[in-house]
Amino acid sequence: MNNFSYESTLSLRTEILSLAQENSSGEINAEIVLKETCFYPAGGGQLSDVGEIFGPGWTVQVTKVCRDNDSSTIRHLGIFLPNQADVPASSESKDIFAKGTEVQLEVNLKIRELHSRLHSAGHLLDIALLDKLGYGDILRVLKACHHPKMAAVEYEGLLPIITGNSETSRQNKSLLKDNLEKACNELIKRNLKIKVYYSGENLHNCREKLRCWKLEEHQREINCGGTHCASTGEIGSMRIRKIECKGKIIRIAYDVDR
Numbered sequence: 240m241n242n243f244s245y246e247s248t249l250s251l252r253t254e255i256l257s258l259a260q261e262n263s264s265g266e267i268n269a270e271i272v273l274k275e276t277c278f279y280p281a282g283g284g285q286l287s288d289v290g291e292i293f294g295p296g297w298t299v300q301v302t303k304v305c306r307d308n309d310s311s312t313i314r315h316l317g318i319f320l321p322n323q324a325d326v327p328a329s330s331e332s333k334d335i336f337a338k339g340t341e342v343q344l345e346v347n348l349k350i351r352e353l354h355s356r357l358h359s360a361g362h363l364l365d366i367a368l369l370d371k372l373g374y375g376d377i378l379r380v381l382k383a384c385h386h387p388k389m390a391a392v393e394y395e396g397l398l399p400i401i402t403g404n405s406e407t408s409r410q411n412k413s414l415l416k417d418n419l420e421k422a423c424n425e426l427i428k429r430n431l432k433i434k435v436y437y438s439g440e441n442l443h444n445c446r447e448k449l450r451c452w453k454l455e456e457h458q459r460e461i462n463c464g465g466t467h468c469a470s471t472g473e474i475g476s477m478r479i480r481k482i483e484c485k486g487k488i489i490r491i492a493y494d495v496d497r
Contacts, residue, residue, distance in 0.1 A: 244277040245288070245466065246435075249346040251277040255294075258336045260319075269299045271315040277344050279351070280306040280313050284383045285358050285465040290346040292317070295335045351466060356495050358385040359433060359468040360423070360477050362452050362461050364392050364493055367422035370459060372415075374398070381488065385465070391492040401484050412482050419491070420479040430472030431455040435463075 244251055259270040271292060278301065281287040287304035292315060301317040334340070361383050369375035378396035400411040432455040452463040454471070468474055480492040 244275055245279040245346075248277050249290075249348055249351065251275065251344040253342060253344060255336065255338055255340045255342060257338065260336075267319045269315075269317050269319060271299065271317075271342075272312060273315065273342070273344070276304075276313055276315070277346055278304040278313070278315060279346075279354075279466050280304045282306065283358075283463060283465045284361070284385045285354055286386055288346045288354075289350050290344065293343040293345070294340060297335065353387060353495075353497075354385065355466040355468050356474050357387065357390050358463075358465045359452075359471070360474050360493060360495050361385050361390060361392055362463065362467075363423055363426055363454070363471060363474065363477070364419070364491060365461060366454055366457055366459060367419055367426060368394070368491070370457060371422040371426070372418060375459075378489065380461075388494070390494055391490055394489045394491070395487055396489070397487055398484065398489060401482065401489075412484070416479045416482050419482075420477065423477040423479070423493075426454070427471045427474050427477060430470050431457075432470050433467055435467055 253276070254274040256272040256274055258272075261268045261270075278288040278290065279285070281304065288301070289303075290301050292299045292301055298320045299315075299317045300320055301315050303316045304313060305316070306313045365380055369378060369380075374396075377398070378394040381393040381395045383392040384390060398415075401408055401415060434453045434455070436451055436453070438449050438451055449462060450464050452461040452467060453459070475496045478494050478496075480494055481490075482492075483490040
C-alpha cells in the first residue's frame, strides 16, 4: 500500500518495499515500490512526475510512475545512473536494495510545474467554454489530454455554427477560437484562486474520496485527481491551437507559454 504525498511536497524520505532490476541494452532498469511517495503517477490525462530516487551509494533516474489498475500499488520505473551499473550486481551490496532501506525522493520541479499548468489550463478551458461563453447547456466534457504539445479537451454535443465545411462555418470556428482564447486569458489575468479539495460521504476510505477542482467566483466543480496551480496567474498565457468538429465531438487543442 502506497501513501500519497504529492499534494504537499516534492521531496520525501521513505523506505523501499521492493526493488526489481533488469538489464537492457547496457542499462540496468529499476522498478521500485515505496512505503510512500511524493511522485504523481500517470492518470487523469496527466503524465507522471519524473525525478530521482537516492539510495545508499546509488541513484535511480525516475522516468515514469504508474499505479496498478487493481490496487493502490505505485511503481517507480527508471534507470540506474551511469557509473553505477555494477552496484546492483554486487552480492555484497544486496542489503542496500533490501526492503526497509531508506531512500530520498526528489521530484523534478520544472516538469511538475509544466504538467500542473497544462492541467489547470484544461479545466480553465472548460470554465471559459461552458460558463463564460455559455455553451454549458449543450456541451459536456468527454475526455481530456494534458500532455505537453498534445493538450486537448474533447466535448460532446452539437454546435451548428461550426459544423460543416462552409465558409460561414470556418469563420465561426475562427471567431470561437479567438473568443475562447480571450476568455481563458482574461481569467488568467485576474489571478483567481484555484481550490482543490475532497468531498463525499466516505472520507475515511481513500478509495472513495472525491477530489474536486473549483475556480474562485465560479460554481462549477470538476472531479480531478491531478496536480494544479494555486491560482490562474501561475498558468501563464494560454493559446487555443485548433478547434476540430466531427459530428457530435468537438476537440479543442490548447497550449501554455513555455
